[in-house]
Ligand SMILES: Nc1ncnc2c1ncn2[C@@H]1O[C@H](COP(=O)(O)OS(=O)(=O)O)[C@@H](OP(=O)(O)O)[C@H]1O
Ligand SMILES: [Mg+2]
């Protein structure tokens with residue numbers, strides 16, 4: 001398939017997304033080490049740094065180089081896309097593990113959602129483990145595959161970070177374990193809390209509330225069984241925060257819905273804000289939805 005083909009292999013896109021997230025991680029580490037973050041404030045409590053911008057330019061450049069500039073793509077930051085000298089790697093995954101239905105699909109029915117640096121606030125504050133590059137791949141509006149890359153954690157192969165990826169029908173590259181304790185522990189935002197979030201947190205009767213940054217990072221805590229749910233039933237996250245993490249959670253058998261229990265759609269035209277929030281679990285999803293329904297506005 002040439003990059004100007006109107007057909008694409010989602011396994012190849014996931015391979016380039018993994019490669020691009022690791023290369024973006026190198027850029028993020030370089031900006032951190034330089035000490036020149038170049039922080040700009042896009043809105044209240046909504047920072048953007050030089051690392052966000054450079055990482056997105058590299059990721060877009062690699063995906064366009066591999067699949068053509070007509071690949072539908074949405075990124076958090078508003079940047080140009082220079083040609084990249086880097087070579088995209090289309091062969092990181094075993095094609096035998098890619099579901100046949102994803103190997104030859106119409107490019108115009110695909111959309112790639114890029115959060116070059118999730119948890120920018122944490123990056124600015126120096127809480128580095130929560131920092132992740134998130135890339136999600138949707139097909140016909142459904143989150144199908146995704147990668148989350150932690151540039152400041154671990155040292156897997158030669159990427160000097162930790163790579164977590166998944167695809168529906170293929171599963172994930174990391175072990176997954178639902179939390180199985182008597183108490184009920186949720187994670188929510190460290191820096192974007194609202195009065196309603198506090199009220200909703202009381203409605204679900206959590207025994208413990210972990211307040212950490214990063215949409216991707218809180219999904220990782222669910223995957224590892226460190227929390228029972230990522231609980232964020234308020235506006236604030238966007239489609240680039242959730243497409244990749246949702247595909248990974250679902251490929252691990254988990255649930256990822258808005259606060260009313262509805263699926264989230266990911267097409268190029270879908271409004272970017274996740275206005276009705278997020279509930280993310282590996283088990284016990286319906287119980288949380290039942291408890292929170294008492295405080296949610298009626299649809
Ligand atoms: N209220 C509000 N305004 C603007 N942006 C918001 C808001 N709530 C959540 N977000 C974005 O969602 C991502 C996760 O936010 P968290 O609060 O969980 O963590 S953190 O802000 O990343 O530390 C994080 O994504 P990044 O922008 O990629 O860091 C936040 O910016
Ligand atoms: Mg941001």
Ligand SMILES: [Mg+2]
Pocket residue numbers: 115117118119215240241
């Ligand atoms: Mg984000």
Ligand SMILES: [Mg+2]
Pocket residue numbers: 052076115116117118119120
């Ligand atoms: Mg971001």
